[in-house]
Amino acid sequence: MYLLGQTLVDGIILGGIFSLSAVGFSLIFGVLSVVNLAHGMFVVLGGYAALLLRERLGMDPLVAIPLVFAALAILGYGLQVGLIQRVVVGRALVSSMLITFGIALILRNLVATFLTSDVRALNSDLTPSSVQLGQIVVDGARATGLLASLILLVVLALVLGRTRIGRAIRGTAQQGFAASLCGVNVASVYALTFAISAGFAGVSGVIIGLIGPFSPSDEAVWTLNAFVVVVLGGTGSPLGALVGGLVLGLINTLSSQYIGPAFPNIMMFGALLVMLVVRPSGLLGNAFRGTV
Amino acid sequence: MASVRGVGKVELACAAAIVVGLMLVPVFGSPFSVRVAQQIVLFGGAALAWNLFCGLTGYWSFGHAAYFGIGAFAAGLLEAELAGWPNGAKLVAGCAFGAAVAAVAAALMARPMLRLRGIYFAIGMFCFAEVVGEIVRNFDLFRGTLGITFPAVQVAGLTRLQSSFYIALALFAATIAIHVAMRRARLGIGLICIGQDEDTAGMMGVPTERYKNTAFILSAGLTSVFGALYGHSLGYITAGSVFRTDISLNMIVFAMLGGVSTLLGPILGAIIILVLTQVVLGSLLNMHLLLTGVVLIAIVLAAPEGLVGLAARIRPRRRDAPPPAQSKAAA
Numbered sequence: 198m199y200l201l202g203q204t205l206v207d208g209i210i211l212g213g214i215f216s217l218s219a220v221g222f223s224l225i226f227g228v229l230s231v232v233n234l235a236h237g238m239f240v241v242l243g244g245y246a247a248l249l250l251r252e253r254l255g256m257d258p259l260v261a262i263p264l265v266f267a268a269l270a271i272l273g274y275g276l277q278v279g280l281i282q283r284v285v286v287g288r289a290l291v292s293s294m295l296i297t298f299g300i301a302l303i304l305r306n307l308v309a310t311f312l313t314s315d316v317r318a319l320n321s322d323l324t325p326s327s328v329q330l331g332q333i334v335v336d337g338a339r340a341t342g343l344l345a346s347l348i349l350l351v352v353l354a355l356v357l358g359r360t361r362i363g364r365a366i367r368g369t370a371q372q373g374f375a376a377s378l379c380g381v382n383v384a385s386v387y388a389l390t391f392a393i394s395a396g397f398a399g400v401s402g403v404i405i406g407l408i409g410p411f412s413p414s415d416e417a418v419w420t421l422n423a424f425v426v427v428v429l430g431g432t433g434s435p436l437g438a439l440v441g442g443l444v445l446g447l448i449n450t451l452s453s454q455y456i457g458p459a460f461p462n463i464m465m466f467g468a469l470l471v472m473l474v475v476r477p478s479g480l481l482g483n484a485f486r487g488t489v
Numbered sequence: 490m491a492s493v494r495g496v497g498k499v500e501l502a503c504a505a506a507i508v509v510g511l512m513l514v515p516v517f518g519s520p521f522s523v524r525v526a527q528q529i530v531l532f533g534g535a536a537l538a539w540n541l542f543c544g545l546t547g548y549w550s551f552g553h554a555a556y557f558g559i560g561a562f563a564a565g566l567l568e569a570e571l572a573g574w575p576n577g578a579k580l581v582a583g584c585a586f587g588a589a590v591a592a593v594a595a596a597l598m599a600r601p602m603l604r605l606r607g608i609y610f611a612i613g614m615f616c617f618a619e620v621v622g623e624i625v626r627n628f629d630l631f632r633g634t635l636g637i638t639f640p641a642v643q644v645a646g647l648t649r650l651q652s653s654f655y656i657a658l659a660l661f662a663a664t665i666a667i668h669v670a671m672r673r674a675r676l677g678i679g680l681i682c683i684g685q686d687e688d689t690a691g692m693m694g695v696p697t698e699r700y701k702n703t704a705f706i707l708s709a710g711l712t713s714v715f716g717a718l719y720g721h722s723l724g725y726i727t728a729g730s731v732f733r734t735d736i737s738l739n740m741i742v743f744a745m746l747g748g749v750s751t752l753l754g755p756i757l758g759a760i761i762i763l764v765l766t767q768v769v770l771g772s773l774l775n776m777h778l779l780l781t782g783v784v785l786i787a788i789v790l791a792a793p794e795g796l797v798g799l800a801a802r803i804r805p806r807r808r809d810a811p812p813p814a815q816s817k818a819a820a
Contacts, residue, residue: 232608283790291549291611295745296789298738302782310775417734421619424612459627466620473613474601 199332204454206333210343212446217346218401219426220438221394227432228370228390231293235301237420239395243402244411258319258403265403266396273395277388308413319406342404354435425469493681495672496752503753508662515651525767527654533759534661535715539740542708544750545680551611552618553712553740558731560587560713561720565637576640584717591713595706603701622732633728639721653722668752680704746788748795
């Protein structure tokens with residue numbers, strides 16, 4: 198019983214972090230219909246940005262979160278305006294996959310050459326020590342990560358739901374053409390969406406760095422996780438990402454605990470394949486409309 | 490873009506000239522150039538196999554490395570059991586078995602996968618490749634992490650490298666022949682129609698379901714034989730050497746650079762990229778990913794229809810030439 202409880206707690210914590218790392222991917226897919234294969238690279242870059250700030254300026258990673266967000270947002274904005282926008286309009290969907298994959302390769306090469314290709318980790322002085330609830334241990338850094346993820350997801354949900362710019366983003370996601378008729382500057386909404394998404398990916402990279410090691414070659418893992426979260430939950434909404442992330446986290450910990458340590462990936466992708474085939478619209482039903 | 494009239498004479502002549510040129514590489518070239526030519530034949534051949542289904546229909550598979558790997562592992566595992574057989578017979582049996590296993594896997598996946606369109610098919614195939622790779626890695630039965638060794642096949646009078654090169658080249662030429670034959674048959678015409686507009690094709694009486702299944706299985710089977718030959722050319726493989734995302738991606742990039750759905754496209758793409766990365770940029774190994782990324786972005790932005798498409802646009806059109814086909818990779 199205690200083992201199940203511990204596994205569930207670990208799964209939920211992992212799920213919260215998966216959610217945060219995937220929400221940007223989901224937003225870009227929902228608004229621009231672009232599958233951003235550079236997403237995982239944004240996550241990893243966030244971790245490295247925090248690492249640089251820690252080593253050069255002695256800044257605590259949790260304090261550095263706004264700076265990392267800003268840096269990645271600028272990068273995302275620039276990439277969208279400079280490159281991706283050219284293939285978003287009137288081009289095959291696969292072109293956007295290929296172009297973002299090209300960006301991922303370039304960034305990964307640059308990080309490995311100019312920063313490091315070693316496995317690194319972050320640590321913060323601000324995270325509390327582990328808490329014991331009955332027999333269940335909750336790691337301080339992980340709990341902080343979960344808390345930060347939830348706060349950021351709520352902030353994003355409020356921005357999307359309550360502000361003018363959020364309404365413009367949601368309108369563009371529903372129908373870009375109609376939104377442009379209503380006076381929305383679609384190209385700038387796209388660029389802004391990309392900036393927000395990259396920023397969130399970067400912040401999730403900081404949190405991932407706090408709870409475990411990371412390296413440039415991890416980018417593929419985070420892109421794939423984002424895929425799975427989006428297919429499980431649904432696109433374009435923080436709630437969908439949260440549901441998908443939690444399900445993925447639970448699948449991950451439960452399968453490695455009860456089936457075997459080699460199985461999380463097989464179970465994850467298996468779940469994704471089954472979802473694509475059985476219910477391509479995601480658990481919340483708003484993803485992949487008009488797929489079949 | 491592919492025409493429903495079959496492969497043009499110029500294109501066919503170019504492909505034949507390339508095959509003859511490749512045949513001469515071991516005669517005049519150094520062992521290194523044979524290695525590069527072998528890569529061109531194996532990966533260019535896999536790109537041709539990818540193109541047979543994915544290029545013609547616009548179902549962009551991002552997971553064909555699954556079949557490449559299945560072919561290599563099925564062949565290797567069978568050949569390990571065939572102690573006492575001559576090496577040549579082992580190779581033939583291994584390739585046949587690899588193709589059979591891949592064809593069965595494709596037939597099983599065809600029904601759920603081919604319901605998905607556009608980007609969802611791409612994602613689905615991507616995940617399929619990941620699942621297969623993970624399974625081969627994690628179950629001892631498949632020896633994915635331990636690795637498997639392949640017997641050395643040597644034809645009398647040739648070195649080992651030359652023998653394996655000529656075997657791969659034979660398959661490469663066979664794949665070209667299959668492409669040409671298919672484009673002349675109803676199957677190829679039907680597939681091009683599916684690529685232009687699947688719903689309309691269905692309404693006009695093209696048996697879309699059956700054609701898609703047939704081509705999907707054919708493409709998977711051919712890809713797997715190239716995988717099996719790749720295993721033989723290396724001599725020893727682990728799951729990490731064949732279940733690679735970049736193998737899936739290379740098939741797409743070669744086809745895109747040359748021109749998707751044309752016969753010459755994947756061949757030209759393979760020659761250009763492999764000669765560029767292996768020979769010209771061979772000394773810049775630590776910048777390899779970056780350069781691949783730059784080439785990829787440049788292709789997508791500058792020549793989305795590939796070099797063959799670019800040539801067709803530049804060359805003055807004959808009066809009876811068909812109007813340019815609508816590109817469909819968009820879904």
